[in-house]
Amino acid sequence: MSPSMIGLYVFVLSCFVGYHVIWGVTPALHTPLMAVTNAISAIVVVGAMLVAGHESPGDGTLPVIQIVGFFAVLLASINIFGGFVVTNRILAMFKKKEK
Amino acid sequence: MEHNDLFALAYLVATVLFILGLKGLSSPKTALKGNLYAMIGMGIALVATFLNPEVKQYTWILAGLAGGAVIGTGVALRIEMTAMPQLVAALHSFVGLSAVLVAAGTFLAHQQDGALSGVFLAEIAVGSFVGALTFTGSLIAFGKLQELLSSNPVVFKGQHALNAALGIAMVGLCVAFVMTESLPLFLAMTAIALLLGVLLIIPIGGADMPVVVSMLNSYSGWAAAATGFTLGNNLLITTGALVGSSGAILSYIMCKAMNRSIVSVILGGFGGEAQVAADPNAPQKRVKSASVEDLSFMLENAQKAIIVPGYGMAVAQAQHSIKEVLELLQAKGVETKFAIHPVAGRMPGHMNVLLAEADIPYDVVQEMEEINAEFASTDVVFVIGANDVINPAAKTDPKSPLYGMPILDAYRAKHVFVSKRSMKAGYAGVDNLLFYYDNCSLVFGDAKGTCDKLANALKENH
Numbered sequence: 001m002s003p004s005m006i007g008l009y010v011f012v013l014s015c016f017v018g019y020h021v022i023w024g025v026t027p028a029l030h031t032p033l034m035a036v037t038n039a040i041s042a043i044v045v046v047g048a049m050l051v052a053g054h055e056s057p058g059d060g061t062l063p064v065i066q067i068v069g070f071f072a073v074l075l076a077s078i079n080i081f082g083g084f085v086v087t088n089r090i091l092a093m094f095k096k097k098e099k
Numbered sequence: 100m101e102h103n104d105l106f107a108l109a110y111l112v113a114t115v116l117f118i119l120g121l122k123g124l125s126s127p128k129t130a131l132k133g134n135l136y137a138m139i140g141m142g143i144a145l146v147a148t149f150l151n152p153e154v155k156q157y158t159w160i161l162a163g164l165a166g167g168a169v170i171g172t173g174v175a176l177r178i179e180m181t182a183m184p185q186l187v188a189a190l191h192s193f194v195g196l197s198a199v200l201v202a203a204g205t206f207l208a209h210q211q212d213g214a215l216s217g218v219f220l221a222e223i224a225v226g227s228f229v230g231a232l233t234f235t236g237s238l239i240a241f242g243k244l245q246e247l248l249s250s251n252p253v254v255f256k257g258q259h260a261l262n263a264a265l266g267i268a269m270v271g272l273c274v275a276f277v278m279t280e281s282l283p284l285f286l287a288m289t290a291i292a293l294l295l296g297v298l299l300i301i302p303i304g305g306a307d308m309p310v311v312v313s314m315l316n317s318y319s320g321w322a323a324a325a326t327g328f329t330l331g332n333n334l335l336i337t338t339g340a341l342v343g344s345s346g347a348i349l350s351y352i353m354c355k356a357m358n359r360s361i362v363s364v365i366l367g368g369f370g371g372e373a374q375v376a377a378d379p380n381a382p383q384k385r386v387k388s389a390s391v392e393d394l395s396f397m398l399e400n401a402q403k404a405i406i407v408p409g410y411g412m413a414v415a416q417a418q419h420s421i422k423e424v425l426e427l428l429q430a431k432g433v434e435t436k437f438a439i440h441p442v443a444g445r446m447p448g449h450m451n452v453l454l455a456e457a458d459i460p461y462d463v464v465q466e467m468e469e470i471n472a473e474f475a476s477t478d479v480v481f482v483i484g485a486n487d488v489i490n491p492a493a494k495t496d497p498k499s500p501l502y503g504m505p506i507l508d509a510y511r512a513k514h515v516f517v518s519k520r521s522m523k524a525g526y527a528g529v530d531n532l533l534f535y536y537d538n539c540s541l542v543f544g545d546a547k548g549t550c551d552k553l554a555n556a557l558k559e560n561h
Contacts, residue, residue: 002218003331004218004222004328004331006333007327007328007331007333007336010333010336010337010340011324011327011328011336011337011339011340012340014336014337014339014340014341015340015343015344017118017337017340017341018121018340018341018342018343018344018345019344019348021118021121021122021341022121022341022344022345022348022349023348024122024125025121025124025125026124026125026126026127027352027439027441027447027448027451027466028127028439028448028451028461028464028466029124029127029130029448029451030349030352030446030447030448030451031183031187031446031447031448031449031451031452032124032130032134032448032452033121033124033345033349033447033448034187034312034313034316034345034346034349034446034447034448035183035186035187035190036120036121036124036133036134036137037121037316037319037320037341037342037345037346038187038190038191038194038316038319039137039141040117040120040137040140040141040338040341040342041194041319041320041322041323041338041339041342042141042193042194042197042323043141043144043323043334043335043338043339044194044197044198044201044322044323044326044335045144045145045148045197046144046148046330046332046334046335047198047201047205047326047329047330047332047335048163048197048200048201048204049145049148049149049151049154049160050148050151050153050154050205050208050330051200051201051204051205051208052159052160052163052204053153053154053155053156053157053159053160054155054156054204054208054211055155055156056155056156057211063159064207065204065207065208065211066156066159067159068200068203068204068207069159069160069163069200069201069204070159070160070162070163071163071197071200072163072197072200072201072204073159073160073162073163073164073167074162074163074166074167074170075167075193075194075196075197075200076163076167076193076194076197077163077164077166077167077168077171078166078167078170078171078174078190078193079167079171079190079193079194079197080141080167080171081167081168081170081171081172081175082170082171082172082174082175082186082190083171083175083190084134084137084138084141084175085171085172085175085176086175086178086183086186087134088131088134089175089176090180090183090452090455091127091130091131091134092131093180093452093455093456093458094127094130094455094461095127095130095131
């Protein structure tokens with residue numbers, strides 16, 4: 001089986017996992033759900049890091065690949081930090097009313 | 100090989116932690132722990148990638164991560180809860196653009212290393228166009244939510260034909276790119292996808308915003324999954340699929356709550372300023388207006404009251420004043436609850452967050468299905484900033500654009516008071532039949548002003 005085919009298996013099965021997990025989320029927490037999915041979809045940062053960390057041409061030319069990678073890392077990590085911090089803020093609001 | 104397996108194992112742990120993180124959201128009690136799991140998962144993924152031997156230099160990565168941490172944390176700590184839909188839309192756009200840049204960067208890097216194959220190029224192309232659609236689509240959604248753009252649908256003749264033509268052109272360029280490995284073709288394809296992202300979102304009106312935000316949430320997941328195929332990374336594929344299905348399910352829930360099909364939402368043209376021309380032959384209908392004192396008196400003497408918040412409450416930032424009203428009513432022994440329609444506000448769960456922000460306990464906040472049967476036995480319903488979601492036309496008038504949409508049965512209560520700024524129609528541009536009911540009175544004024552006055556009136560009669 002080619003790597004792309006394995007990827008397809010993983011993809012389809014993950015959609016089923018997602019389907020079941022997400023229906024279990026209580027409607028009151030749909031906003032933090034969006035915020036946290038936002039944060040984890042920034043997992044593209046893995047790809048961004050590979051681009052930004054690519055070997056430099058070493059001939060003194062502009063490191064185009066690395067600059068593209070830098071912006072990709074920057075945007076993805078705004079998402080990671082922004083998404084997780086705001087989710088935490090929202091959930092803390094729900095938490096404190098338990099007492 | 101052993102080495103690679105180690106990384107794959109770390110990514111697997113991260114995947115499991117993400118799933119546990121989402122599972123935590125099944126209850127407010129476990130949600131914070133869930134978020135922590137997801138954060139740890141992300142941390143593991145970052146560290147594992149950092150140690151990957153394919154990474155040859157760290158300066159650009161560290162600069163990007165540091166910049167993102169400062170900007171992301173700064174914005175997240177300062178953002179007002181009412182502005183959450185805009186923040187989410189903005190963050191979606193970042194994921195989209197990041198996916199485009201990763202696709203472009205990966206293409207250039209592999210071109211330099213001379214390692215390109217047809218499947219790989221196709222995966223790059225898909226990653227780029229899904230990312231590009233997410234990027235510009237989310238920017239337009241952001242603009243509409245932030246009111247930088249009009250929230251009215253933008254429709255013009257031949258719109259769908261144009262979109263279809265652009266879609267075909269994009270696929271054509273995509274195929275050509277795979278055959279020729281040409282960078283200009285890649286860029287042209289991405290440019291068309293960027294344009295298409297704009298065109299797909301502009302015809303969608305303000306009323307459908309909860310669906311749009313959910314849909315773009317879904318797109319951002321598919322963009323991540325597509326990037327995962329490009330990189331042959333199962334963590335990205337899994338995470339993308341989780342996020343993609345999450346957004347898709349939310350879109351489905353929102354559509355169902357508006358009795359609209361996803362296709363009709365995407366085709367757009369619904370909502371915006373009132374387009375319904377007044378029928379000159381229609382009998383003059385009368386509305387009753389009431390003072391805040393009337394409302395205060397009725398509430399005090401009620402046994403059971405339900406408050407229905409809507410987007411107007413968010414706009415007026417009235418949630419803290421409502422909390423005061425809630426406490427005063429509870430002190431007087433009035434059983435008070437909140438009723439939330441699934442599409443109240445501009446994104447799923449928007450009202451719940453605002454009420455939580457005001458310290459209102461989540462056990463008095465109920466969803467439509469839970470509370471709808473209780474309206475008939477309720478003495479007073481107080482509606483703040485909601486309109487279409489309580490319009491009985493959805494049940495009684497087959498000609499109404501709202502017909503068939505599930506509503507909160509506020510009209511069945513003994514008395515309904517609606518806080519309103521003016522007689523303007525709701526976001527769907529539809530007249531609200533409830534206002535002409537005998538048991539309904541309108542309290543004119545700004546939502547926050549009305550709630551403050553109400554709290555004062557309740558205090559005086561203590």
